Amino acid sequence: MVALASASLPLNEVEVTRTGQSVRVMRPRRAAPADALRPTRAEVNLANLRFNYRALESHLAKSEGGSHKRPRIWGVLKADAYGHGASAVARTLERAGMSGVCVALLEEAIELRSAGIRIPILVMGGYFGPRRAGIDELLEHNLTPVVYDAAEIERIATVIKYSNREPLRVHLKVDTGMGRLGVSPAELPGVLDAFARHREVQLDGLMTHLACADAPDLETTEEQLRRFAELTSQIKRRGLSPKVIHAANSAATLRMPAAWFDAVRPGIALFGATPQNSQLPELKPVMRVRSEIVALRTIPKGEAIGYGHTWRAERESRIATVPMGYADGLDRLLSNKGHGLVHGKRAPIAGTVSMDLTMLDVTDVPNAKVGDEIVWLGPQEGSLGKDVITADEIAEQTGRISWEVLTSVSRRVPRFYREP
Ligand SMILES: Cc1ncc(COP(=O)(O)O)c(C=O)c1O
Incomplete structure (x- = not known):
């Protein structure tokens, strides 16, 4: 898909060419600085963002020399980078050397590719729509989907086969105790059969998500990691060798080296808030x-x-x-x-x-x-x-979490980017 502003269209519309057809869509409108008559605005400090990224990098470097190699960072920039503006945040982190980006939605991934982001983009939501258009978009934009069932693997394989394209690299999500998305241990053999049948879909990554990494004690997380290890061995025994294994959100990145594997997926910590029971005092609000x-x-x-x-x-x-x-x-x-x-x-x-x-x-x-x-x-x-x-203070006063505080700053508050 190519998005181009056309001189003949009203300012807030763009012409989009999607698989040969031209349609007019409303330009995603976040008020530009020039629109901002009201003095209310969100200032996004990109230097602080880079600072937090480096702080996480040096925290992860502490394991070097041990049994781990330093995990890469795949920052979670869903929900418009937790309200900070995904394109500017992704550009800053890509330039700082980040290895990959994770988003929830296909639309979020396309927005980042259209903004010129070149590093791998993992689409974690796993929903690509009921027709083949979503899969075409994945292929066209070189995106990496998360899959967790055999039917989706088959759908992707069929589209690739009949359009004569290169195999698509995917990450498989396994459920180790979150109970949300991810293939269950019982269904894993069927999914591995689907990978064996369909060479068009290549298992490049393996992931799980932790439910209680910010809890006072880490028993549940340890149990999740035990299950993850078992499922990983089962997958490897079938001759599959995912290159990027990942599990850690911010809390596990900050407090649990055993969950680091090849990459970590911090979200909130990049924006300077820390989950409960996890400290990295130097993080700065963005x-x-x-x-x-x-x-x-x-x-x-x-x-x-x-x-x-x-x-x-x-x-x-x-x-x-x-x-x-x-x-x-x-x-x-x-x-x-x-x-x-x-x-x-x-x-x-x-x-x-x-x-x-x-x-x-x-x-x-x-x-x-x-x-x-x-x-x-x-x-x-x-x-x-x-x-x-701080977002944590507001969260405490309102009974919410800092993730909600940041993602609730609405789109009518223009974002101004500061590079002090
Ligand atoms: C699958 C997945 N990984 C990682 C994250 C990042 O979590 P956090 O913002 O706590 O670092 C999220 C966010 O909810 C997620 O859904």
Whole structure:
């Protein structure tokens, strides 16, 4: 598929040629910096991203000289690189030397190829649609699918056979205890028969996914690794020798060298958040979400504000209104609980977070004025100090996980890329 902007089309449409047919589709629209009239934006610090990548590399290098060779990094950049913008993140990491990228969806993989990413792209979701178009796209874009059942292997083989193409390299996912995707031990022999029957589909990689790598104790993960070892031997006994064996998400990358094998698949750690019970203190947050005060008012003691009047002034108060709401990804559960940073100091959210706007009680920030920067996520330094709001902190306040906090920053918040 070739995507080209055509001069004769409206600005937000592109012409796409898909297997000979030309169709017009809407350009995937993430507001470009020039579109951003509102001062609300997410700054993505690519230097911090590279820093985290290097920190993971040096952590993995600690095993060198032992029985392991240093595992390669296949970063997980699904869901638009956890909200950071997949193309820019992938380009930065490819240049930093990353070996491969993992995404969930075929569409995500195509987006990265169209952005010029050349390293292997693993499509982990394993769903390529009910017709052959999805498989054609895999072949056309040189993508590596994850497979976990014999029927899919047969479907891929048939498309390759009848279109006279080169064999396709795939990774096989085995289920060792996650119970989500992956071939079960009972079904493995049937899948291995399918590989033996269809030389068009080559087993290049073998993977599993760990359910409890961030748990306080590692018993479950150890059991998963035992099962993985058994299934790996079974596969090798059939004469198959996958070159890239991988299992570790961020937590296992940080705390379990036994799960490293040939490659690791960290996601959240690249973006500077650490899973529970796993520490790599030097990681730096990559995303900073900021806005500005657009209105400021003084309200008398006893007056209530916002939907449902859930906040009432206990003293005469200064209330700042900021254009960031739950439709931008500021969790409504932060109502009367969360904070924004102003001049490097915390100001509490006052009242209910609404769709586009949120109020802060800035009574204790006497110099606050319209136009001042408010930080919702990330660090700020100012005349009153220096502080940081992390994804982990928001996750704790809202009962979510940091993965949700990052992926909820919505597409109407433009991403600005910083290379300080
Ligand atoms: C199969 C698979 N591998 C790796 C990851 C990366 O996990 P994390 O973000 O915890 O590093 C994910 C993310 O959910 C995943 O689904």
